[in-house]
Amino acid sequence: MxxxxxxxxxxxxxxxxxxxxxxxxxxxxxxxxxxxxxxxxxxxxPSLRLGRYRDSLGDTCNDFDHSTVSSTWIQRVNHLVSSLQGPFLLFELSLLFVLDMVPSNLLQRLLHLLLQKGGVQTLDLSFSYSDKVMPPQPAPFFLNLPLPVPVPLRLHSYHSPKVKVWLPPFHSLKVLQLEGCQLVLPNEFQGFHSLTALSLSDVIISNHHLHLLLDTSKNLTTFKFYARNLDLVPDLSLNISLPLLTNVNFEINEMVDKICLVSTPLLEQAYISVGNFESKKLARVTLGLLNGLSMVSSLHLDSHVLETLSLHALPFSFSFPQLKCLTFILKVDTLDKRTCDVFHWLLKSMPFLEELHLQLLSFSKQTEGVATLMRELLVKKQNGFSCLNQSLKRVTISMYLLLKLMSGLTVVKFFLLNAKMLKLMKILYSDDDDELSMIEELKKVEVASSDAKVVMFNIRTEVTVDVK
Known part of the structure; x- marks a missing residue:
């Protein structure tokens, strides 16, 4: 043998x-x-993922989903990092704290230990807070729905960040993601010259330090700044000049005073979201932000952008001559003449739009008056829309989370009536919707494009509708 x-x-x-x-x-x-x-x-x-979701120490996910982290656990992490040789490709830490038990000093020792071990290329620190230990909660039923547009979900009450993070000079840092903390840069900060991606979500940072961070990170290609639930003191006023930037993602609230894209010649994709408290100031800030996005080829706007912009008088000054793809969330139950005017203006500002992904939301039952207004403002044939006349070829409309489906069909009819170059219309709907009634309604529409193909589908079935 x-x-x-x-x-x-x-x-x-x-x-x-x-x-x-x-x-x-x-x-x-x-x-x-x-x-x-x-x-x-x-x-x-080379990599460590620690905390509530994926824990390299071997603790189960449930241990951290329903209990807060202790100082003893952080000491175990410090001991683990001391035993490793480094440097690290990735270090990810996601923790839940009780508000009066935030061991910032232990976290700071951990960051300096990472520096001593040669640093880290990707640093991801995420902190959330609770007044007390929370019992297990069932996930919302719609978390598993295949939505084409991400719906931001916040499952915990918001608390002002308590953890302070002093970033050591990680010279090899390429990706920095921070959430729920107070960020302080070291004295005589020289910048993260290798940094290509920066994400700050509900991070308290001074105007001076944020400008310093961006001004010394000229290799950034991706910048995400979420401040929807953050009280900024003083109000944030930001001018961005990043020559290699290709992707931006902003979630802003009324505390933001200005975000201006001064010099971003390579910018291609942008995501804009605003808080649900509409104000004229927020409308002005949003308008100023959109003015700096004229070069993008892909744009994502959330549901409150339309309502916020409706507070500003038309006409707008922005335009998107290079835009090819628009992803848009539309709240059907808030449509009125002002919001429809903004909706029309958006389409007019995108003369070469080729692809549209539209998610329709409705959280209240509509009156017949609202439905009549929608038919008057949307279904009638429109003039002066260059993209509808010459470029729009693909439209995907999702009607999940829409309480009244037939109001969603009003929006579908708008594009079937007006998009002369339309090749494919895809309609996503729920199993609870009346499929036969939808098909009969669509067959009555006078379709502008002779090449249009309409496909309706849900999780189980797919139906092609003959609209010729």
Missing amino acids: AEEVDRISFLPEDIKISILSRLVVKEAVRTSVLARSWRHIWTLL
């Missing part, structure tokens, strides 16, 4: 590291008993 070959001991080191990276640390350490050549491999782990 031939002697068995010990193939596992002779694997290349990078293969061994790759294998252990798929295990929690407890299991990775146990592999040291496999053979002499494996004893040190676990100390070369």
Whole structure:
């Protein structure tokens, strides 16, 4: 009988590291008993994901979903990092704190320990807060719905960030993602010159430090700034000049005073979301932000943008001559003459739009008066829409979370009546909707494009509607 070959001991080191990276640390350490050549491999782990969602220490997700983190746990993390050689490709920390038990000093020691170990390329720190330990809560039923447009969900009450983060000079840092903290830059900050992606979500940071961070990160290609639930003191006023920036994502509230894209020649994609408290100031800030996005080819606008802009007098000054794809959330139950005028203006400002993804929302039953107004403002044939006459070819309309489906069909009819180059109309609907009534309604529409194909589908079925 031939002697068995010990193939596992002779694997290349990078293969061994790759294998252990798929295990929690407890299991990775146990592999040291496999053979002499494996004893040190676990100390070369390049990535750590710690906390409530994915925990490299081996604790279950449930341990952190329903309880707050302790100082003892953070000390365990410090001990683990001390045992690893570094540097790290990724370090991810996601924690839930009780408000009066925030060990910022222990977190700071951890960050400096990462620096001593050679630094980190991707740093992701996420903190949330609770007045007390929360019991398990069932997830909302609609979390698993296949929505084409992401719906932001906040499952916990909001608290002002208490954790202070002083960032060490990570010279190799490429991706920085922070949520729910107070960010302070070190004295004589020289910048993260390798940084390509920056995400700040409900992060308290001074105007001076935010400008300093952006001005010294000229290699940024992606910038995300979420301030929907944040009290900014003083109000944020930001001028952005980033020559390599290609993607921006802004969620703003009334505390934002100005965001101006001064010099971003390579910008391609933008996501704009505003708080649900409409005001003339927020309308002015949103309008100023849209003015700086004329070069984008892809744009995503959330449901409150339309309502906020309706507070500003028409005509608007922005235009999107290079826009090819628009993703838009439309609240049907808030449509009135002002919001419809803004909706029309948006289409007129996008003369070469080719693809539209529209999610319709409705959280209240509409009166017949609202339905009549929608038919008057939307269904009648429109003039002066360049994209409807010459470029719009694909439209996807999602009617999930729409309480009254027939009002959604009013929007569908608008595009069937007016989009002369339309090739494909896709309609996503719920299992509870009356499919046969929808089909009969669509067959009555006078379709502008002879090449138009209408496909209706839900989770289980797909139906092609003959609208010729």
